[in-house]
Amino acid sequence: MANNTDPSSSSSGASTEQNPLDESQGESAGLPAKSSVEIPSRIEPYALSRAAANDSRIVRNWAPLGTVDAGAIADCDPAGLVQMRNETWCLDWWIGAEDRWHHPSIDAAVRQRRIGDSPVLETAMRVPGGDIIQRVFGVRATSAVSDGSLWDDSAVIVEIENLTAVPVALALTIRPYLLDGIGSITSLGSAGSVISVDGAVAAVLSKSVARRVVGELGTVATRLANADDEQPDGTSTSAASCLEGAFVVALPHTAVVRILLPRSTRNEASSRSKKSSAQKPAPTAQWDAPDAGAIDAGWAAHTKQAARVELPDSTFDRVVARSESLLLLAATDEFFAASGTATAALRAAELCDTLVRVGLTEPLGPIARALLGQQRLRGSIRMPDRSDATVALLHVSAPLLAGKQQELWAEDLVGPVAQAIHRLSKGHGVASPSLLRSAVIALGRVAPSLRAVGQPEVADAAEELASSLWESVGLSAAARPSEGSDSAKRWMFAEGLSARSALAASDSSAITSIVELCRIGDQAVLPDCTDAQDLACGAMALDPAAVAVRVGAILDLALIEEPTGLVILPVWSDSWFGSPVEAHGLRTRWGVASFALRWHGERPALLWEVIPGSGVDPTGSGPQFTAPGLDPSWSATGWTGEALLAPMGPVVVASQPEAASSTDDQTGPAQSAPETAANPQVEAPREGDSFT
Incomplete structure (x- = not known):
């Protein structure tokens, strides 16, 4: 854990640091004096700034951040702009180099990558002399509170590192924007290293703010470029709720500034964990959180037992590994949504099938409880679009009834599962060929789990029904899902489902379809819909069901389960x-x-x-x-x-x-062939004789 208190800074009162915007120091420190470069009157987020070049259509392109226990609590766009979920503001990072102020949302020399296979994002911006690196990730952080208690909650950490040969100025900018639209800020204050928005702690820096510029939206960038700054501490308000503030600290060569963004408490129901949703004091200047390397290692440990593949095209391997971390983080996002022509029930079934198949059990409990909450008196699980998610319930029940808490889950699930099997036997809950095939797989998996909790009769009924339904499915693939009448749009879930259907029919053309699907996004995040240029054009920047069905298609390249x-x-x-x-x-x-x-x-x-x-x-x-x-x-x-x-x-x-x-x-296991030229001994995999 890293201690993030700068011993040279004070948590209250005026800072003793040199002013990074002082013109008398600009040349020697490599920092900008008054800029002669024209600054746009309003520097918009990445999605909005590029809408003008895209027929005014906003491209929703961002990735979730968070922790396993809290789920996704923030999102980050390709320029490193971070918005905490349920908040009406975002955090931007502007760099004052020796030539001018650089803004990632509109600068061309900005690129982003994922560190390892985890939801840790690294954004680099080129300035004179080298790169400024931003890393952003979700953590579980702690902070000592003045009354002796401990703040302990999920948060997002932003790290800014100077890899140039000269010092620069870093302006952490709190802006009244969402990632794809206008937000609001009524009051904005700072005291030492703590920044507050609308009376709540929004960000805590690892060092005290040196100077600041606070004003109405559209005025701060110009004032900052003209070195029109003010004292670091104070609070400003705006009746128009359009305040914007740049909080400036020095960033010497090789130095790192860390920023803690606590999880939003505006909507406590958004948290998965009762522990993390309890009322807690706000973090202070004394806080600790792991670094990016530790977080990447932690995600690797969480997915260590998950399924993996090594196919001739290594792109498939990376997509599976990165998607597993993403689904572990955000599987429950948009769970009840329909997309394109796919019903919410079909999307839920495919998502749950993939989670079970790869062994990601953490999201299954919350999903099971959400589905049980939608179950009607006659057994149907009514989704918002009125489709029936009975098959999804069977998928999640199989590992829960066979897991470490099987006795607890048996009390909640055995009755609904038996009712679900009865509904399927009457022809309900399987409104499409794809859902019918998914039902057969779910019934086959839940039967052994029912035996494990002492329900052999229900297990026999599940297996008999699976055999009966399989005759209806046959060995042919399910019909290709309709993608709607708008040929300019590609629905990612439908394309993934179509590829799975083709593989079930041993159609090798599915390989090309899956390769094309893997080229969209960053090999983890997949939107619900793209246009002819493969740009997101739908309502969801991240569609977990589309991610899941793409993973399912890749796994089908390796192994397909049939009754x-x-x-x-x-x-x-x-x-x-x-x-x-x-x-x-x-x-x-x-x-x-x-x-x-x-x-x-x-x-x-x-x-x-x-x-x-x-x-x-x-x-x-x-x-x-x-x-x-x-x-x-x-x-x-x-x-x-x-x-x-x-x-x-x-x-x-x-x-x-x-x-x-x-x-x-x-x-086979009962045969032992001698090692001869005619019948050579089969070479074992690298891991040894055991595959686990």
Whole structure:
């Protein structure tokens, strides 16, 4: 934990620091004096400043920030502008370099990246002499309060680092904007390192404010450029609620200034955690919070047990890893929303299916309670668009009934799950082919969980219904979802669902569709809708259901679950010949499945393992495996095994020639093939013999 109190600064009273805007120091300190560069009268956020070049249409492009326990509490746009959710203001960062003031929202030399696979964003802005780096992320922070108590809550940390060779001035600007529109600020005050908006603590700096400029919206940037600043402490008000303030500190070479933005308490119901939503005192100048490196490591630990894939195109691997962190953070955002022609029930089912499949259990409890809150007397789970989310309830119930708190969840879920199974048996709750297929998978997964909590009769009913519905689904893919009459719009959820349907039918054209889908956004965030230029054009900057269905499509490239067994690599691309493939930790009705593909010349070699789940009989024969993309004639049954499949033709890697084999290519857990030229020992994956 980093202590963020600057010993040279005071938390109250006038600062003893040199004024970063003092013209007499400007040349020696590398800071701007009065600027001769024309400053726009109003510097708008990224989305608004680019609307003029986009037919006045606002492009909603930002990423969520937050913690696992509190969920998403803020959003950050591509220029590093941060808006705390439920607040009517945002935090911007302006840099006074030796030539002029630089504003990320309108400067061209700004780029952003994600650190690792976590929701930690790094924005860099080029100024004379090098880059100024901003990092922003959600944390759990603490602060010592004057009465001896401790403030402990979720917050956002903003770090600004000077990588240039000279000092610069940093103006942390509180602005009456939302990310995509006008907000409001009635009062704006500062005392030492604490900045308040409308009477509530909005930001706490790691050092005291040196100077400030506060005024009506549109006046601050010009005054700042003209060095028309004022004393650091004080409070200003505006009847028009359009106040804006720039709070300036010096940022020497290699120095880092940290800013704490406490979670908004305007709407306590937005928090997942009762602990984090309790009334607490405000943070003070004495506060502690982890740094960006620790947060990235923490997210990696949270997703360590989640599913992962290693496909020939590494883009797929990154999209899955980054999307898992994003879904862990913001899966419940827009949960009840419909999008395009997709109903809220279908979107909820796909989201819950992916969360269960990759093993992200944290969001499932809140989702289950939200769905139970929508259940009607006759058992339907009524979404706002009047669609029935019964299938989504079955998806989330499977891991909850088999988890560590299964006894607690059994009291809440067994009755509603039994009612849901009865509704599906009457033909309710499956209004589309895609939802019907999802229902079959959900029924198959929830059956072992019901046995684990002592409900064998309900489990038998679920399995019988799954078999019956599977006959209706057949082996063909569900119909392609309609994308509406507006051909200029692409609905991301519909495209992901269409790709999944194509993969279920072993249509290799789905690979191209998934590749195109992975090129949109930052390999984690996906909007609900894009235009012909792949720019967001819908109401949602982040559509968790679209993110989930894209992950589901990528996982389907590796492994598809069916009532009759598991399908490894349902399709194959000629460009993948000779490339190794791995998939680890995919949750199925039989348990946690993993496999690896290696090559022996022209022949693919498969190794697989399934760890039986709760309620699954480990003495059974195990699931049946097929691999139609590699060898349509091959199949095998067993919890673990290995097999050498038929030759596929020329490969792109060099290998030793093999003698023709006259023996059966398949080896399983009950067979042990001698290592000969005709039947070589299959190479184990890098992790060793165990896939977990």
